[in-house]
Amino acid sequence: MSSTFDMKEFKLLSETRFDKKPIHRGYAMRTMHVDVGAHTMREKPVSDEMKAKFVGGKGFGLRLLWDGTKPSTQWNDPENEIVIAMGPVCGNTNYPGSGKSLVVSLSPMTGVPIDSNVGGYFGPYLKFGGWDALEVQGKAERETIVFIDNVDGFVRFYDAPDGLQQDTHLLAEELTHAFAGGGASADPAELQAISVISAGRGADHSPMGLLNFSLYDKRRAGIRVKQAGRGGIGMVLRDKKIRALVVRYKGVTQNTNDAADPAAVQRLGLKLHREIIVNDNKQCKMRKQGTAHLMELMNDYDLLPTKNHKYGQDPRGPEIASWVWEKLFSQGLPDGCWFGCTLACAHAVDHFQLETGPYKGQKVCVDGPEYETAAGCGPNLYVYDPHGILELNFYCDTYGIDTISFGTMTSFLMECWEHGILNLERTDGIDLTWGNWQGAARILHDMADGKRFGVLAGKGVKFLAEYFAKEYKADAQFMKDIALHGKGLEQSEYISKESLAQQGGYYLTNKGPQHDEAWLIFMDMVNNKIPTFEDKAEALHYFPMFRTWFGLQGLCKLPWNDIEPADNSKWPESNKVPEHVHNYYELYTAITGEKLDWDGLIRQSERVYNFQRVFNIRQGKGHRADDYPAYRAMGPVLEDEYLARAERYDKQMKEKIGIDPAGKSVTEKLRITREFRVKQYDQLTDAVFKRRGWTRDGIPTPEHLKDIGMDLPELLEVVRKHL
Amino acid sequence: MIKYLKMDDQKCVGCMSCATACSLAYAKEDNPAKSRIQVLGLGSGHYHLVACDQECRLCVAECPVQAITVNKQGIVMIDKRLCVGCLACVAVCPTEAMRYFPAESVPFKCVACGICVKVCPKGALEIAEKEDSPASKFPFEVAAAARRDEEGIK
Numbered sequence: 001m002s003s004t005f006d007m008k009e010f011k012l013l014s015e016t017r018f019d020k021k022p023i024h025r026g027y028a029m030r031t032m033h034v035d036v037g038a039h040t041m042r043e044k045p046v047s048d049e050m051k052a053k054f055v056g057g058k059g060f061g062l063r064l065l066w067d068g069t070k071p072s073t074q075w076n077d078p079e080n081e082i083v084i085a086m087g088p089v090c091g092n093t094n095y096p097g098s099g100k101s102l103v104v105s106l107s108p109m110t111g112v113p114i115d116s117n118v119g120g121y122f123g124p125y126l127k128f129g130g131w132d133a134l135e136v137q138g139k140a141e142r143e144t145i146v147f148i149d150n151v152d153g154f155v156r157f158y159d160a161p162d163g164l165q166q167d168t169h170l171l172a173e174e175l176t177h178a179f180a181g182g183g184a185s186a187d188p189a190e191l192q193a194i195s196v197i198s199a200g201r202g203a204d205h206s207p208m209g210l211l212n213f214s215l216y217d218k219r220r221a222g223i224r225v226k227q228a229g230r231g232g233i234g235m236v237l238r239d240k241k242i243r244a245l246v247v248r249y250k251g252v253t254q255n256t257n258d259a260a261d262p263a264a265v266q267r268l269g270l271k272l273h274r275e276i277i278v279n280d281n282k283q284c285k286m287r288k289q290g291t292a293h294l295m296e297l298m299n300d301y302d303l304l305p306t307k308n309h310k311y312g313q314d315p316r317g318p319e320i321a322s323w324v325w326e327k328l329f330s331q332g333l334p335d336g337c338w339f340g341c342t343l344a345c346a347h348a349v350d351h352f353q354l355e356t357g358p359y360k361g362q363k364v365c366v367d368g369p370e371y372e373t374a375a376g377c378g379p380n381l382y383v384y385d386p387h388g389i390l391e392l393n394f395y396c397d398t399y400g401i402d403t404i405s406f407g408t409m410t411s412f413l414m415e416c417w418e419h420g421i422l423n424l425e426r427t428d429g430i431d432l433t434w435g436n437w438q439g440a441a442r443i444l445h446d447m448a449d450g451k452r453f454g455v456l457a458g459k460g461v462k463f464l465a466e467y468f469a470k471e472y473k474a475d476a477q478f479m480k481d482i483a484l485h486g487k488g489l490e491q492s493e494y495i496s497k498e499s500l501a502q503q504g505g506y507y508l509t510n511k512g513p514q515h516d517e518a519w520l521i522f523m524d525m526v527n528n529k530i531p532t533f534e535d536k537a538e539a540l541h542y543f544p545m546f547r548t549w550f551g552l553q554g555l556c557k558l559p560w561n562d563i564e565p566a567d568n569s570k571w572p573e574s575n576k577v578p579e580h581v582h583n584y585y586e587l588y589t590a591i592t593g594e595k596l597d598w599d600g601l602i603r604q605s606e607r608v609y610n611f612q613r614v615f616n617i618r619q620g621k622g623h624r625a626d627d628y629p630a631y632r633a634m635g636p637v638l639e640d641e642y643l644a645r646a647e648r649y650d651k652q653m654k655e656k657i658g659i660d661p662a663g664k665s666v667t668e669k670l671r672i673t674r675e676f677r678v679k680q681y682d683q684l685t686d687a688v689f690k691r692r693g694w695t696r697d698g699i700p701t702p703e704h705l706k707d708i709g710m711d712l713p714e715l716l717e718v719v720r721k722h723l
Numbered sequence: 724m725i726k727y728l729k730m731d732d733q734k735c736v737g738c739m740s741c742a743t744a745c746s747l748a749y750a751k752e753d754n755p756a757k758s759r760i761q762v763l764g765l766g767s768g769h770y771h772l773v774a775c776d777q778e779c780r781l782c783v784a785e786c787p788v789q790a791i792t793v794n795k796q797g798i799v800m801i802d803k804r805l806c807v808g809c810l811a812c813v814a815v816c817p818t819e820a821m822r823y824f825p826a827e828s829v830p831f832k833c834v835a836c837g838i839c840v841k842v843c844p845k846g847a848l849e850i851a852e853k854e855d856s857p858a859s860k861f862p863f864e865v866a867a868a869a870r871r872d873e874e875g876i877k
Contacts, residue, residue, distance in 0.1 A: 093809035189805060192788065218789045219866040254808025254828035263825035266810060270823075273814030332784055332865040339787045340809025350869045365871065 005178040010145065010158040014039035017154045021130025026088030026257050026591040027051065028130040031064065034146060034155060036240050037078060037138030041155040046132055053710065057087030058115050058551035059608040060133045061104035062615060065113060066714075068137055071618050075108040075232070076239050078139040082211075084123065084197075085133035088592050090554020091124035092257050092340075094269025095587055096276065097556030099124050099338020101213065107231040107511070108207035108239075109405075109460055110487040112616040114231025114511050117551055119337025119346065120213030120224075121195035125150060125249035127554075128256050140241040147179060150249040151193070160243040166204075167398040167448070169364060171244060172196040172214040172223045179246050189250070192216040196223070197245040199234035200400030205450040206458030208405035208490075209234030212397060219333055224348065225367050226337045229402040230514055231489055238400075252339060260593030268587050272580075273342045276563050280343070284562045288331060289322045290345035291371035291558070296321040298375065302645075303495045303521060305380040307434060308411035309484055309632050310641050312495035319384040320374060328386060343559050345370075352390055356441045358448075359398075369393045369403070375493035376407020381414060381440055388437030395441060399448040404514075405460060408490035410440045412461045415482055421474045428452040462488045481631040486513040487621060496633045498648075499525040500680055501536040507629045508540060508688050510612045510622075516557065518543035523575055537687035546576070548605035553588065560584075606708045610693075610700045611715065617699060618718045624685065624698040635677040639666045642673070649673055699723060725797030725853050728760070728835050730772035734847035737762055737770045741839035741848060748838050749831065750824075757824055759833040760848075774833035775799060775820040778853065782812035782821055782832075784862035796835075797855070803829050 018041070021028050029046045046060070054063045061083040068081045082105045092098045101123025107114035126134055129150025136146070143160035165171040175198075181190035196214040203209025211234050212225040228234075255262045280286055285293050298304035299317030306314045329347035337346045349366040369377070369389055377383065377392040396403045410432075416422045417432035424431065430442045430453055446454020457464070465483035469476035484491040489512030496502040502525070505518035520539050523529045530536045550557045565579045572578075585596040596604075616622025636642040642649055643666060650661040653669065657676045661669055689696060693704025699722045705711045742758035750757035761773040777799050783791045790805035791812060801812075808828040812821045823830040840848045 093807045188789070220869045220871055222871045252807045254810075255826075262828075266808075266823065266825060270810050270814060273811055277814050330865065330869045332861065333869055334785050334787045334811070336787055339807045340811055341787075342785070342811050342814060348869075350871075 004184065005161060005164065005174055007178060007183040009161040010178070011161070013144070013157040013159060015154055015156045016041040018043065020150065020153050022258060023128065023130065023256060024258050025260050025593050027056070028127065028132045030130065031060070031133040031135065032131045032148070032155070033135045033137065035138035036136060036140045036144055036146060036157070036242055039157040053607055054611070055087070055552040055604050055608065056132060057085050057090070057554050058102040058104060058548070059611075061085040061102050061115065062113060062608065062612055064133060064135050065104050065106070066615055066618075068135060069106060071620070073106060075106045075111065075236060079137060080106045080236060082136040082233055082236055082240075083133055084126065084136075086123045086127040087552055087554030088257070089587060091127050091252070092259070092265055092269070092591060093252065093254055094265050094340055095559075095583075096269070096272050096336070096341040096343045097559040098554065099341065100550070100554045100556050101126075101228070102551045102554070103211060103228040103233055105231075105233045105236045106619070107233070107489070108235045109232045109489050110512055110621070112487065112511070112619045112621050113612060114233060114489070115551060115612075116211075116228035116230050116233060117516065117556070118211070118213050118228035119215075119226035119556065121215045121338065122197055122213045122245075122247050123554060124252065124338060125193070125195050125247045128249050128252065129153075136240070136242070136245070138240065143241055143243045145175070145244050145246060146242065147246045148248070149182070150247060152182065164243065166243070167200045168198045168212040168225055168400060169223075169398040171198050172212065172225065175244055175246055176214065176216055176223050179248060182248070188216075188218045188221075192218055193248055193250040195247050197237070198243065198400070199237050200398050201448040201450070202396075202399030202401040202444065202458070203234030203238045205455055206401060206447050207232040207235050207460060208402045208409070208458060209238060209400050210402045211237060212400060215337060220348075220350065220365060222365060224346070224365070225397055226346065227397065227402070229404060231511060232402075234400040257591055259591040261590040264590035265587065268583050268590065269340065272559060272563070272583065275565060276342045276559075279566055280563055283564060285322065285326070286343045286345045286558065286562050289326050289329070290347045290368075291562075292325040292369060292374050293322045294371045295325070295374060298494070299379070301526065302498070305375055305411070305493050305495055307382055308380060308408075308415040308482060309491070309495055309497075310415070310638070311644060312497075314379060314382075316384040317379070320378050320386055320389065324386055325369070325374070328390070341556070341559070343563060345558060345562075349390055352394065354394065355387070355391060356438060357395055357445050364394055366390050366394045367397060372493045373403040373407070376404050376411075377437075377440070380407050380411040380493060381437065382434035383437045383440070384435070385437060391441055392437060392444065395444045395448075399444060401444065401447060404492045405490040406444065407493065408484050409457060409461050409464070410443060412464065412483055413443070413457060416468060416474070421468055421472055426453075426472065460488065461485050461490055478637070481637045484513070484630050484632055486629060487511070487626055489513060491629075491633060494519070494521060496521070496629070497635055500684055501530055501539060503629055503634055503681055504536065504540045504684050504688055505543070506633065508627050508685060509544070510609065510616060513629070513633070517547055529575070533683055533687040536684055537691040540688045541691045542576075542602070545602045545605040545609060546581070548609050549584070549601055552604060552608060555584075603708060607710045610705060610708060610710055613694070613698070613700055614715045614718050617722060622698065623722075624689070624696065627685065627698060629681070631674065631678075634681060635673055636670060639670065642666055642670055695723065697722065725777050725855060725859060726835050727777040727798075727851060727853065728774045728833055728837075728839070729849045729851040730774060731847045732769070732771050734845045735762065735770040735772055736845055737764060737768075738844060740842045740844060744838050744842040748836075757831070759822070759831060760839050761822075772847065773818055773820055776818070777835060778856055778859045779817060780859055780862050781815040781817065784865065785811045785815045787811065797859070798835050799832065800834060801829060801832065806830070
């Protein structure tokens with residue numbers, strides 16, 4: 001330990017005791033509300049209607065956030081909330097991927113609800129004290145720690161003691177030790193009974209601030225962290241002056257959820273465990289490489305973001321391929337982010353020596369990188385040095401900065417540097433030449449310090465594009481074209497240019513361009529399985545709805561299709577992994593005791609998905625105009641970008657557009673391609689909105705809301721204003 | 724050293740005395756589904772005995788809460804107080820010697836206690852000892868390698 005704190009050093013501000021409530025069939029049927037300004041805690045019952053319509057997890061989170069905020073609420077208003085909700089399936093230890101928390105808040109990046117799906121022990125530990133969700137509201141005057149003790153049954157508010165760290169890798173470790181066993185126990189079982197939510201100094205200054213959820217790793221004898229990364233919830237936490245939320249729970253068993261049919265939960269879980277043990281090494285190698293297994297695959301298919309998504313491939317790709325990461329990751333450890341996840345993708349690089357920043361020279365444990373981080377802080381910055389990627393990964397995490405937004409933002413800055421829009425004077429001396437990860441690290445350190453160029457950079461690409469056009473007279477259209485964001489949220493790390501369906505998967509979304517709603521590139525671009533607009537629209541209905549369901553339950557998406565039954569490909573619609581979908585609704589039934597089938601599963605999601613859309617509309621967004629990508633996400637912006645793939649684009653012009661490219665200038669070909677692609681996106685949008693039961697402007701119709709059982713008066717009131 | 728139950732399939736006649744004694748001792752009922760040793764009929768009067776070899780220790784490496792440990796005699800033990808019932812150990816066990824009973828929360832396995840040895844009428848079972856091996860050391864070596872340096876920052 002770097003330092004230890006005694007509980008006496010934490011000044012107690014208030015305490016509220018509660019009765020622990022056992023879970024019954026996956027639900028506690030109550031939620032916890034804390035006001036960090038008033039230092040109060042109260043219990044709220046969950047109504048049968050709430051359970052029926054919103055199911056749990058993200059559904060509960062959005063419902064509570066809607067009720068707790070107003071149409072005028074801004075992200076930094078005291079009434080904005082951070083809601084952490086789990087879902088009925090969450091916390092079972094048998095089915096891999098069952099430990100997720102869903103965090104929602106009004107985002108400082110987009111102004112609308114963001115939702116983030118995160119591992120770590122906090123969610124299940126919170127749930128097992130008898131809570132379906134935790135609402136955090138208000139603003140503290142001084143740095144505050146909220147401690148929820150689900151062993152002894154109380155919530156306490158403390159002043160953060162002097163000297164308590166701010167960066168997560170130190171802070172979460174200190175708090176885990178301080179609160180273990182109710183006070184500085186060194187028993188590993190007590191240490192494992194603590195989970196901490198924290199951000200870091202970067203989140204004080206940048207809207208791309210994230211939340212770290214800790215888990216205590218007994219083998220490593222230290223904490224690990226998983227991130228609720230997207231949309232700036234870390235900045236909301238810090239704006240509320242919350243240093244950390246700490247939860248304690250002991251005694252997780254096979255059936256803490258009090259499942260209706262615990263034997264069925266075991267059977268389903270064991271079936272998937274065995275599938276993973278037998279097949280993973282032949283499929284995705286998640287147990288050895290995690291999602292970093294995708295690196296060379298994406299590079300091979302021209303899909304790995306390279307130089308701000310300008311290209312999808314580079315000959316240097318193999319330098320950061322999966323096998324490189326496999327060697328760096330500690331092998332042979334059960335690296336799940338919740339108990340019983342044998343897919344175990346949460347790998348780490350141990351004893352990594354830092355080269356920059358305040359912890360330079362120290363050896364640390366780097367959680368990751370996962371694919372998005374390796375891509376976004378790697379080739380997208382033209383960085384092919386695994387050490388550089390690890391350094392950025394570590395500092396992003398401990399400062400509480402989202403690696404995806406940071407990667408996309410920094411690649412935008414590097415492209416601006418290439419075009420002379422930025423220079424040493426404008427970056428406060430930081431060289432942002434492609435590949436210079438030390439330059440990227442300096443931005444990050446500046447963000448943490450809240451000084452110099454990092455403060456400006458940390459505002460995100462939407463802001464920067466407008467700022468550079470205004471202040472530095474950069475070409476406004478060019479800035480708009482290469483600032484990859486939707487609604488203010490940076491795009492995650494897949495090249496979407498050559499897949500119209502994926503452009504929809506990114507941008508026809510509720511929260512912004514995040515790949516968790518739909519990943520259709522192979523189905524669309526590589527295998528050409530969804531050729532028509534209607535086919536694509538069907539996929540852009542089904543997959544976002546299906547994948548929303550994970551967030552209602554407290555589940556992870558990865559064990560759905562990053563492991564597949566050996567015979568999956570022989571079944572119709574194999575890309576839906578039908579056997580696993582079947583597992584899911586059986587699992588839901590086994591835990592809750594309520595029947596569910598495939599259609600019912602989609603219906604549960606549709607309700608919450610449409611609720612979130614209407615929530616966006618209530619907050620002044622959620623219209624068609626909010627669903628357009630930057631052109632870089634749709635096609636080539638620059639001449640050299642066109643020329644690098646000239647054969648492909650010329651061929652498309654001839655075959656798809658029906659124009660002979662011969663004799664045309666590159667400028668003209670860019671224009672023709674652009675007009676065609678923008679029009680295609682519009683046609684796709686029409687088809688998708690129609691399939692989803694929305695108007696051409698993207699407003700859910702009252703008829704559709706009635707069809708799906710969501711004709712709630714408060715929703716109808718919002719949509720009627722826009723019809 | 725590793726203490727373990729040595730089994731000789733050639734001597735087994737399938738009388739099930741071992742399974743009866745084992746399940747009575749640990750589950751208080753005569754139920755082969757709850758026995759730590761399994762007698763599998765192969766037909767034609769041949770049998771295959773299954774119990775933990777105490778050596779491969781894949782379960783020790785896989786347990787997310789370190790509820791599965793090795794005692795001083797080299798026997799793989801499950802700490803019921805720590806077990807979260809995930810059954811990852813059951814899945815990784817290459818011989819299906821790690822077992823569970825539906826809706827019972829903690830899995831079970833042979834702990835080389837020797838109760839079955841005493842009741843076997845054919846001398847097919849004995850408690851024996853063997854040397855440690857690379858496999859038996861593996862879970863401890865990987866955990867030690869990842870353990871954080873006390874001198875450095877956590």
